Amino acid sequence: MIILRGESMSKQLHEIRAVKGETIQILDPDGNVVSKELEPNLSDDELRELMRRMVFTRVWDQRAISLSRQGRLGFYAPVSGQEASMIGSQFALKKEDFILPSYRDIPQIVWHGLPLYQAFLYSRGHQHGGQIPEDVNVLMPQIIIGAQIIQTAGVALGFKKKGEKRVAVTYIGDGGTSQGDFYEGINFAGAYQVPAVFVVQNNRYAISVPVELQTRAETLAHKAVAAGIPGYQVDGMDVLAVYTVMKEVVERARAGQGPALLECLTYRYGPHTMSGDDPTRYRTNEELSEWEKNDPLIRFRKYLEAKGLWSEEDENKVIEETKEKVNEAIKQADQTEKMTVPQLIDSMFETLPAHLEEQKAEFEKAGE
Amino acid sequence: MQRTLTFSQAINEALCLAMRKDEKVILMGEDVAGGAQVDHLQDEEAWGGVMGVTKGLVQEFGRERVLDTPISEAGFIGAAAAAASTGLRPVAELMFNDFIGSCLDQVMNQAAKLRYMFGGKAKVPLTIRTMFGAGFRAAAQHSQTLYAIFTHMPGIKVVVPSTPADAKGLLLASIADDDPVIFFEDKTLYSKSGEVPEGEYTIPLGKADIKRAGSDLTIVAIGKMVHTALEAADQLAQKGIEAEVVDPRTLSPLDEETILASVAKTNRLIVIDEANPRCSVARDIAAMVADKGFDTLDAPIKTITAPHTPVPFSPALEDLYLPNASRVLEVVSELIGDESLKAIS
Numbered sequence: 182m183i184i185l186r187g188e189s190m191s192k193q194l195h196e197i198r199a200v201k202g203e204t205i206q207i208l209d210p211d212g213n214v215v216s217k218e219l220e221p222n223l224s225d226d227e228l229r230e231l232m233r234r235m236v237f238t239r240v241w242d243q244r245a246i247s248l249s250r251q252g253r254l255g256f257y258a259p260v261s262g263q264e265a266s267m268i269g270s271q272f273a274l275k276k277e278d279f280i281l282p283s284y285r286d287i288p289q290i291v292w293h294g295l296p297l298y299q300a301f302l303y304s305r306g307h308q309h310g311g312q313i314p315e316d317v318n319v320l321m322p323q324i325i326i327g328a329q330i331i332q333t334a335g336v337a338l339g340f341k342k343k344g345e346k347r348v349a350v351t352y353i354g355d356g357g358t359s360q361g362d363f364y365e366g367i368n369f370a371g372a373y374q375v376p377a378v379f380v381v382q383n384n385r386y387a388i389s390v391p392v393e394l395q396t397r398a399e400t401l402a403h404k405a406v407a408a409g410i411p412g413y414q415v416d417g418m419d420v421l422a423v424y425t426v427m428k429e430v431v432e433r434a435r436a437g438q439g440p441a442l443l444e445c446l447t448y449r450y451g452p453h454t455m456s457g458d459d460p461t462r463y464r465t466n467e468e469l470s471e472w473e474k475n476d477p478l479i480r481f482r483k484y485l486e487a488k489g490l491w492s493e494e495d496e497n498k499v500i501e502e503t504k505e506k507v508n509e510a511i512k513q514a515d516q517t518e519k520m521t522v523p524q525l526i527d528s529m530f531e532t533l534p535a536h537l538e539e540q541k542a543e544f545e546k547a548g549e
Numbered sequence: 550m551q552r553t554l555t556f557s558q559a560i561n562e563a564l565c566l567a568m569r570k571d572e573k574v575i576l577m578g579e580d581v582a583g584g585a586q587v588d589h590l591q592d593e594e595a596w597g598g599v600m601g602v603t604k605g606l607v608q609e610f611g612r613e614r615v616l617d618t619p620i621s622e623a624g625f626i627g628a629a630a631a632a633a634s635t636g637l638r639p640v641a642e643l644m645f646n647d648f649i650g651s652c653l654d655q656v657m658n659q660a661a662k663l664r665y666m667f668g669g670k671a672k673v674p675l676t677i678r679t680m681f682g683a684g685f686r687a688a689a690q691h692s693q694t695l696y697a698i699f700t701h702m703p704g705i706k707v708v709v710p711s712t713p714a715d716a717k718g719l720l721l722a723s724i725a726d727d728d729p730v731i732f733f734e735d736k737t738l739y740s741k742s743g744e745v746p747e748g749e750y751t752i753p754l755g756k757a758d759i760k761r762a763g764s765d766l767t768i769v770a771i772g773k774m775v776h777t778a779l780e781a782a783d784q785l786a787q788k789g790i791e792a793e794v795v796d797p798r799t800l801s802p803l804d805e806e807t808i809l810a811s812v813a814k815t816n817r818l819i820v821i822d823e824a825n826p827r828c829s830v831a832r833d834i835a836a837m838v839a840d841k842g843f844d845t846l847d848a849p850i851k852t853i854t855a856p857h858t859p860v861p862f863s864p865a866l867e868d869l870y871l872p873n874a875s876r877v878l879e880v881v882s883e884l885i886g887d888e889s890l891k892a893i894s
Contacts, residue, residue, distance in 0.1 A: 255686055255688075255862060255864075256686075256688065256862075305862075305863070306686075306688060306861065306862025306863040306864070307862075307863055308863075324688070324690045324691070325647075325648070325650070325651070325690055326620050326651075327620075327651070356619070356620040357620060359619030359620050359621040359624070360620055360621050360622075360651065361621060361623050361624070361651070362651070387579070387619070387620050388579065388580050388583075388599070389580045389583040389584060389595075389596060389617070390579070390580065390617045390618075390619070394617065394619075395619040395620075396619065457599075458596065458599070459596060462583060462584050462595060462596040463583055463584045463595070463596070519863075519865065520861070520863050520865075520866055521866075522856070522861075522866055522869050522870070525856075525858055525861050525866055526856060526858055529857075529858055536826075536827075536857060537856075537857060537858075540856045540857065544856070544869070
């Protein structure tokens with residue numbers, strides 16, 4: 182564990198880079214502050230908001246898993262265990278910053294402004310789920326492993342060329358760091374010194390394949406070295422550590438000091454997706470229990486309770502609030518008008534070519 | 550002796566037989582073993598791939614021959630092609646054919662061209678197994694039907710089985726073949742059962758199969774569309790119309806002779822292909838018959854395909870997207886001028 186000193190944190194963070202491979206932690210699993218110097222300057226309200234979002238996300242995830250089992254969601258990748266990585270990193274962004282998520286990163290884009298009912302529509306395959314409101318700076322989740330890394334370099338290049346003080350932020354799992362697109366994207370971002378931040382949520386498994394079998398790299402943060410950009414490894418179960426380092430690298434990118442890579446060490450409690458993998462076939466229950474002891478919510482709750490900022494009553498209030506909001510969102514998704522084949526064809530081009538007009542007419546006729 | 554296996558079991562059996570026979574046959578792909586390095590699961594059944602098709606093979610052949618790869622398609626498809634050129638017979642699994650974009654150069658410019666560029670001296674006995682097709686609620690980037698792309702490439706063979714027995718025989722032939730083969734598995738067929746002969750047998754690449762004989766019209770169908778064609782043929786038979794259903798089984802090489810002979814007998818042709826229509830195999834077959842069998846035709850050739858759009862994720866739209874038996878009956882009614890067929894469609 183590395184201890185960093187206050188004012189010149191930026192320089193020191195830069196110095197530790199990936200080559201030393203230390204994991205940055207602020208709170209230990211019992212919620213004790215172990216790196217006082219790094220503790221972020223967040224207000225009580227902001228600290229409470231971080232906790233509210235993590236509890237909300239956990240409860241929403243449980244509900245989504247249950248909806249998925251009932252066949253009421255088309256596709257869903259569970260997030261429990263990864264709340265600190267997801268919520269802490271998004272919390273460090275400004276509204277104008279742009280998120281390019283992977284399929285597990287629905288919480289970040291919802292907390293960045295995507296209405297919850299549209300997230301559910303996305304899961305169900307309704308095109309309205311992908312119609313992002315104008316003032317929400319996110320892409321829909323990337324399904325093709327690694328493609329978003331290159332896109333992030335491109336979005337950041339756009340910001341730089343237009344002189345906008347915005348940062349492009351992307352998320353990928355440990356598995357995705359084996360893709361060619363990953364190396365090409367971080368290299369491009371480094372070469373052009375664009376305002377991009379690459380968050381690797383290392384949840385230990387690429388579906389069934391453990392990270393030690395995916396690479397011989399000592400850490401995934403080391404992969405930044407080849408691209409010549411700083412890489413940091415953070416305790417991804419520690420929301421304060423994720424927030425602090427993320428804030429640092431995002432602001433550095435915004436100030437024109439180039440991209441960075443952040444590896445968050447985390448764990449997914451559930452399966453890869455709800456489409457059928459059984460995690461007991463590739464990992465042990467003991468391992469899961471060990472990680473559950475590191476739970477991001479427990480750790481942060483203890484920290485807040487010690488400060489007198491969180492109580493059981495607060496927690497229950499958020500749980501109730503979440504249930505209500507999720508129910509409302511599901512209702513709104515259910516009430517959204519069903520799509521038709523002609524609509525699908527209409528979304529192909531600005532002006533439909535003749536062969537699609539012809540097909541559209543055929544489907545309209547068949548639908549009568 | 551015959552017994553019933555699912556499509557998935559038939560593929561698994563073919564892989565198993567090929568691996569027992571020849572230790573140069575190895576499997577590579579994402580999660581093809583599964584349960585890697587979890588000690589207490591080493592001796593149990595790992596999960597065997599995202600659809601369980603390779604289940605059990607790691608127990609028999611070990612992790613030296615069943616390789617869980619990192620998520621890097623260009624890496625393991627390219628490495629498999631190069632390993633094939635050294636004399637191995639790798640069977641690489643591209644989990645979804647939609648992921649070909651991540652490794653297309655290794656297939657199109659490398660595997661498919663090595664023999665030619667070495668003046669016929671290099672051999673690339675590579676088999677790429679891949680999953681394709683709509684109807685699985687897997688959305689636009691996991692549901693495509695991309696065999697036409699590879700059929701267009703000169704140096705690679707393209708196989709699309711429609712039944713468990715064909716899948717086994719064609720996969721054994723693909724693995725034994727000394728050139729690269731891409732073997733397309735329709736994910737909606739995995740659970741479909743059929744009689745499968747025991748033991749080792751091969752079905753020659755480039756030989757079509759007449760799945761149903763008939764004299765009134767020819768329906769050429771690919772993959773699961775063979776079953777759509779058979780369903781339509783049964784309904785047509787009730788009206789006294791006998792359709793002949795031809796399954797090409799391999800798209801490259803294509804058994805033109807069987808298709809042309811069938812059309813010469815029936816004088817009418819419908820091609821059903823669930824891929825997008827432009828530059829599709831359906832239109833390729835239609836063009837081939839117009840070119841070489843025009844004199845035998847009594848009516849225009851009809852193709853039935855998906856619309857020229859991505860596959861919708863919405864279940865209701867996805868069902869409308871795929872060609873089905875009623876669409877076949879409508880087209881037949883136009884072709885034969887029998888309006889009453891629409892009533893049963």
